[in-house]
Amino acid sequence: MKSLLICTVFIFIAVAISNTxxxxxxxxxxxxxxxxxxxxxCASDGKTYxxxxxxxxxxSKMLTRGLEKLRVLKEGYCDSDDFxxxxxxxxxxxxxxxxxPIEPVVE
Numbered sequence: 812m813k814s815l816l817i818c819t820v821f822i823f824i825a826v827a828i829s830n831t832x833x834x835x836x837x838x839x840x841x842x843x844x845x846x847x848x849x850x851x852x853c854a855s856d857g858k859t860y861x862x863x864x865x866x867x868x869x870x871s872k873m874l875t876r877g878l879e880k881l882r883v884l885k886e887g888y889c890d891s892d893d894f895x896x897x898x899x900x901x902x903x904x905x906x907x908x909x910x911x912p913i914e915p916v917v918e
Contacts, residue, residue, distance in 0.1 A: 843868030853889035854881045861901065 845864035852863050860866035863883060870881035 851888055852886055853884045857889055859888045
């Protein structure tokens with residue numbers, strides 16, 4: 812019983828340290844669980860991900876489809892011309908927080 816408790820604690824610590832937990836879904840694609848800590852990274856696909864774990868999860872899915880593995884190009888956002896996040900909600904939150912510069916449209 813004591814060894815089971817130690818193993819369980821060890822697994823929780825390992826998951827917490829790695830910030831990701833990956834399992835396979837019934838369709839064979841990886842399912843990742845990442846922290847919600849917002850530390851954006853610009854990936855090699857030109858997209859900005861909320862953190863490195865989210866990028867690595869997307870990369871795992873891409874690898875299962877035979878696509879190239881993603882890599883971090885830089886910490887922070889991709890250039891504004893290339894900016895693309897995963898959801899409209901993330902875009903709106905980033906704009907409201909002042910993380911994404913908004914340029915006025917001049918006609």
